[in-house]
Amino acid sequence: MNKLITLCKALFIVLLLQSCNGTETFTDNEIDPKLQELISRKNDSLLAAMSNSDLQSFKALGSPDFVKFLRSRIESSVWAFRKGVLNTEYKIYKQYYNKHSNTNSYAKLESEDGDYTFTFKNNTKETYVALLKTSYMGIGDYLVTVIYELHDNQWKVDHVNVGVFGQFGKNAGEYFELAKQKEKEGYLIDALFYSDIAVSCLEPAGKMLVYDNIDKMQYYQKEWQNRVSSQYKFPQVVSGVRSNPQIVDLKPVVNTEGMFPMFSYVTPVPLADKKILTMEFEDIKREVRNLYPALDFNAKYIYYRAYNSPSPGAAHHEFKETQN
Template structure:
């Protein structure tokens, strides 16, 4: 039985000159951008996110380029749902922003991040564009990237693209989680490495095909490879034969709370979950056996969760939380 994951993402101040399919693109990043231009775009971003929260068509029409307005419903469909339903708030942080001057009015541009984490590629129809990468989060756990592209048309900045997708967790993106996975694997914790790498793999496309991480192929490769290693090493259900009641470990997966991502073991027990006293006595043995068997997990964390359920009653469980002292 394969493990199931319940996964529901540096300031640049230099001027970069980058190639865009044969033409040069001069890119100004973050603080290198004229402060008045930044203020103009920031005001537009504020208006845009506010409009997403209440489906303000008047504001969309004011912000959008002719091409954007021609396909308005399709252009905003991906981003509007989360803000309109209140899943995401309109407050955000600026991850990176780029003001770009292109030699050609219709071409492809490519921006390489100075920290070496990603490249950003997109097609532009005008000689000046502005890319805003904004981050916002759900419950301070799951991070989302809002990718916004403006084009300067007849002297005015007009919205041409917006996309929303999972970016990471707790302020870390896909490449950050891959680095954590590498560290855990090096330390001998294959389960942690797999969990972190799966988070990374799930957040590889925060801007459709426009943003590409430099480690993308390695992330995809190791997520699959470590999945195979985990499946080979740990079989489910796993009977705990050293305990008289022989509970069965059904799964292990990550669980998120506001403090971070932690492991949760789910196990089937014959002890009625309503009989908490007997259940607690059995749990002490379960906890000891799990630590003996699952050596691929780093137990030196603030929390480890355990959920006990009765046969056929997966929705009715008793949860134990082991807190590191």
């Protein structure tokens, strides 16, 4: 009986400690509009400071700990703004206002859609996490993560991070879904292209944001990579073309309209002989459809680069096939 009582007491203490370490979270429209507006102004000031390395603004915005270690807190994040890669325009991706039972503990925020978990250390009993999305030329998307803490009734920046979020408005999870759909349709090469993007965007907030299906993303990317590598070897002789050009590479390229496949091939036809080169290209277009059935040729553009030498940096001539 004494052992049972002791066990019950221990269980009660564990449950009590768990309740004390709880976090009450308000998301997006649940947050007081006045607080949202206040944080919005601070976000604007922070990004402006990042664009011109305004140390005085950083000091005014930062918590005591942030200011004490200012250089280490900002050096990995300001370069993209300072170099003009990113501008100060942004959209709010997600925001969380948190009330914590304890300080110096770790809070865990679950996304409403079940896509990710965000974990961070709270040094005060009230925190505000602002996830801001910005982009480079509308192509590459970046996530700016800002964590505010309430110090003496004033909201201060304690953490800022910039990480790759995705491309063309889609994040890692969305690209993984596209990859699975392409694989289901029989387009394994496209599935690999999309999964490559997914795994390159798995840490938009460093180690704080973890996608729930990260293991699946990484597993299938490796699986599809192995399958593509075993099925398609380079160089690939295009024997159906009289000049016997060799496909030496197939990879995705990105422009402002999207991501498209690009073939690189070595040909004996001189690049200066545009007439013969174009005639050869028309034959290559036909043959690659037979050689690469795992590629979706319905893309708006398909690029081809002709080389006379496989050496790095060699001159090339580019063709662009446009789908009607």
